[in-house]
Amino acid sequence: MDFKEKVLQVIAEVCEDDVVKEEHDLDIFEAGLLDSFATVELLVQFEEQLGINVPITEFDRDTWNTPNAITDRLNELK
Amino acid sequence: MTPYSSFLFFIILGILLLPTMILGTMGKPLRYYNVFVSIVVLAMIFSGGGEGFYSLVIFTILQLVLIKGYISYRQTKNSSLVFYLMSLLSILPLILSKILPFLAVDNWASFLGISYLTFRAVQIIIETRDGLIKQQLSIYQLVNFMLFYPTISSGPIDRFRRFQKDEEKRWTPDEYKELLYKGINKIFLGFLYKFIIGYAINSYFIMNLDYIADGRVSYHLLYMYSYSLYLFFDFAGYTLFAVGVSYIMGIRSPENFNKPFISRNIKDFWNRWHMSLSFWFRDYVFMRFVFLMKKKKWIQNKMLVSNLGYILLFLLMGVWHGLAIQYIVYGAYHALMMTAFNFFENWNKKHKRWPTGKFMTVVSIVITFHVVCFGFYLFSGRPFQ
Numbered sequence: 001m002d003f004k005e006k007v008l009q010v011i012a013e014v015c016e017d018d019v020v021k022e023e024h025d026l027d028i029f030e031a032g033l034l035d036s037f038a039t040v041e042l043l044v045q046f047e048e049q050l051g052i053n054v055p056i057t058e059f060d061r062d063t064w065n066t067p068n069a070i071t072d073r074l075n076e077l078k
Numbered sequence: 079m080t081p082y083s084s085f086l087f088f089i090i091l092g093i094l095l096l097p098t099m100i101l102g103t104m105g106k107p108l109r110y111y112n113v114f115v116s117i118v119v120l121a122m123i124f125s126g127g128g129e130g131f132y133s134l135v136i137f138t139i140l141q142l143v144l145i146k147g148y149i150s151y152r153q154t155k156n157s158s159l160v161f162y163l164m165s166l167l168s169i170l171p172l173i174l175s176k177i178l179p180f181l182a183v184d185n186w187a188s189f190l191g192i193s194y195l196t197f198r199a200v201q202i203i204i205e206t207r208d209g210l211i212k213q214q215l216s217i218y219q220l221v222n223f224m225l226f227y228p229t230i231s232s233g234p235i236d237r238f239r240r241f242q243k244d245e246e247k248r249w250t251p252d253e254y255k256e257l258l259y260k261g262i263n264k265i266f267l268g269f270l271y272k273f274i275i276g277y278a279i280n281s282y283f284i285m286n287l288d289y290i291a292d293g294r295v296s297y298h299l300l301y302m303y304s305y306s307l308y309l310f311f312d313f314a315g316y317t318l319f320a321v322g323v324s325y326i327m328g329i330r331s332p333e334n335f336n337k338p339f340i341s342r343n344i345k346d347f348w349n350r351w352h353m354s355l356s357f358w359f360r361d362y363v364f365m366r367f368v369f370l371m372k373k374k375k376w377i378q379n380k381m382l383v384s385n386l387g388y389i390l391l392f393l394l395m396g397v398w399h400g401l402a403i404q405y406i407v408y409g410a411y412h413a414l415m416m417t418a419f420n421f422f423e424n425w426n427k428k429h430k431r432w433p434t435g436k437f438m439t440v441v442s443i444v445i446t447f448h449v450v451c452f453g454f455y456l457f458s459g460r461p462f463q
Binding site for chain 1: 210
């Protein structure tokens with residue numbers, strides 16, 4: 001599994017919806033798939049499953065809003 | 079002089095900002111002249127005597143020492159204890175200002191805007207801890223951010239890194255004209271909200287409620303709804319001034335309101351009402367609390383973690399407004415509403431009993447509106463008099 005697939009898998013698990021694997025430009029906050037509680041879950045999973053530490057204050061909803069954007073940001077932090 | 083309270087303030091501000099507007103439309107940097115405007119306006123605001131000028135100065139120096147000290151410390155070490163200690167010291171003046179009135183001594187710690195300034199300072203310490211602020215910050219950068227006069231008295235609460243981007247940006251003439259247009263537009267909308275609608279609700283309706291209402295129940299019901307509307311128009315009007323003036327100075331301060339009275343549920347409401355405050359609590363209290371619980375695996379139950387997070391957030395928010403019964407009850411009420419909604423949302427996810435569709439959206443909005451208004455009724459303090 002390449003990096004992007006792994007990221008999408010984590011997002012899908014946390015959102016409890018596989019739509020994020022199909023629609024990579026879907027705004028997950030506007031779609032109501034992620035709230036602040038699930039966001040924290042996502043950050044914990046990134047750390048546990050991918051070994052990437054994303055500080056809560058780094059996670060800005062304007063720039064971490066779609067599966068594509070999240071993958072890009074994680075690539076920067078890798 | 080309280081900011082935005084009189085037309086004199088606006089007239090002086092308009093004259094002071096005229097050179098900013100000319101510089102901006104010519105594409106020149108605004109920051110140097112803006113420093114001059116800031117000093118004059120701050121002097122105007124704090125020279126009245128009742129606003130706590132000396133406390134403000136001591137507060138600012140304390141925060142500067144804490145922030146600069148912590149950034150240097152964080153460049154080499156990262157102990158949790160030091161972080162919590164620094165955060166505590168940073169909010170200590172705010173705690174003092176809330177407690178001192180109860181000790182029947184002079185409230186020397188307080189000054190206009192202390193609640194809002196504290197949040198701006200603590201936020202820098204938290205982002206330093208998270209490794210997002212690595213370079214030492216200059217005194218100019220810090221003072222300019224913390225004492226940014228358009229938002230000094232009641233927010234909105236900006237974020238340092240966002241503020242800094244705008245502050246360093248050199249707007250092109252076209253970009254600045256757009257900002258100026260939006261800024262002036264906001265200020266005039268603010269006049270409509272605060273000085274016309276808000277003023278009218280208060281002086282023609284709320285002040286005359288004794289004659290309008292026919293009985294205790296109708297009095298309190300009418301008070302509840304009219305106060306809620308008054309609170310919105312008054313505060314949203316103030317915010318429009320603060321954001322509008324920020325825009326003219328080239329800073330896009332965040333918004334505070336996004337049509338709060340069409341919220342579909344209480345969670346939605348807190349994404350629309352006093353947003354810069356609720357997002358501050360969300361990012362720096364709720365999410366950090368949940369993260370800590372999950373990482374340390376102290377509490378496994380998801381519902382329990384999120385509910386405890388909400389209770390912590392809203393009780394803190396209540397106390398932050400002031401150590402008075404109405405604010406504590408207001409916080410507890412919203413904590414209760416959020417946890418109740420949390421249970422409902424979770425239940426509905428499984429059973430899907432709440433129908434969707436336009437009609438039910440309207441029903442949800444109406445229910446939320448009444449729930450929210452009751453919250454403002456508590457907030458007003460009227461039921462406790």
